[in-house]
Amino acid sequence: MTLPIAITIGDPAGIGPELSLRVAADADFQPDVPVLLIGSAEVLQRVAGAVGLNVSVCVVADPSEAARKPGVAYVLDVPMDGVSTITPGQVTAANGAAAVAAIERSAELALASQILGTVSAPANKEAFNAAGHHYEGQTEIYAALTNTTAFHTLLIGGPLRVSLVSAHCSMLEAIRRVRADRVERIVGEMHEALRNGFGIATPRIGVAGLNPHAGENGVFGREEIDELAPAIARLRNRGIDVSDPLASDSLFAAHEAGRYDAVLAMYHDQGTIPLKRFGYVSYSAGLPITRTTAGHGTAFDIAWKGIANPELLSRATKIAVDLGTRRLATERA
Structure with missing residues (x-):
């Protein structure tokens, strides 16, 4: 069985959900293994509609259900309240909490070897802090979750x-x-x-x-x-x-x-x-898990407009697949 690579969808008000959908479901950006999105399925559905993406959001209960199928984004749902009131480009505590909840779920799956690794769509540090999570960035959250110093x-x-x-x-x-x-x-x-x-x-x-x-x-x-x-x-x-x-x-x-x-x-x-x-x-x-991210931010000024470029998140995903595959082979040797 081929393990999927996970992508946490990032701050709901940023470009992360759109980029995640494109990498998961667009054949031009998909890696060679299934992609499992982690975050609110309702957010993904709302963003797909807002930017005109012809993508079917398929909720799964287990990472093994994810498949590599153009036009379909498989998501492990991490529900959040107030999706209908999200304003693109606006920092809120609810958005920060949702981003952290997805990170926590991805770390749990990676530590349990249910995914090859995890890729972080961009999140917002101000939103983290508003939600009570006082970290310099997503890397530090993963370090805390994996007890890494x-x-x-x-x-x-x-x-x-x-x-x-x-x-x-x-x-x-x-x-x-x-x-x-x-x-x-x-x-x-x-x-x-x-x-x-x-x-x-x-x-x-x-x-x-x-x-x-x-x-x-x-x-x-x-x-x-x-x-x-x-x-x-x-x-x-x-x-x-x-x-x-x-x-x-x-x-x-x-x-x-x-x-x-x-x-x-x-x-x-x-x-x-x-x-x-x-x-x-x-x-x-x-870290004891494989984790990458694209070197850009949430780009609130272009969020939910359908113009964000998924190339760098796609590259981060493919690099994570290579690194995660090599790590898995080493662990099994």
Whole structure:
């Protein structure tokens, strides 16, 4: 039996439900395995009608009932109240609660090995908080649900794979997080993800410096000397192929040219700006389940208008299928 890949439909007032329907039911965007949508079937039906999608929403009781059939979206219903009053583009606590409920259901199924993995359509952090769920993002919710303390996000776009020392925090906090123990942990997680998830036997990891020109030997800052160098020394003692701190403006070009299998960036914009021209998929490294998401938000300004592009969520779904299949094969070996 082929396990399905799950997609949580995200914030009901955003583009997530529309994108989820398209990836689940459109042959141009479907992966090679069945897709199981997780969320409110009533929301999906309302969105399909609003954007003119000719999709049949089929409610199933068990993931094994999902099939790969163009024109049909199979959904494990997670009901929510007030669907008829949802306003596209509006942040509400009810929408945040619905998104979290779908995440919780998907984590439960993934931990029980009833799905290959889960893909997150975009949700809204403000709505999470309004509903009483105080997390930086969906990744942190999955970490809490799976009792995972060591995890990070690996971003995949074009030929680039990029991990971040910090993501959604202020620049001041990002600088505070550049510490040797954190860098060592994340590079170790990258190494395992590249080996086990992507099948790279001996990963080569490039490390970006925090400061311009990687600090110029302390002229522009000492983080490379005081924090990055000790972490790199310990990683090399563990047999991990990792570079010295390098100027990021040249490091990403070297990665794109094939010199490295992945890059560690020190903060959000340093790592994501080079990826933006490709569009990127986020993979949650370190979790005991396979989970990806598209690297964009809820796009409230175009929600429920039938113009959202499903290509990136489709890519996230196909990557999750590949990663989940490899994980399953490893677990069964």
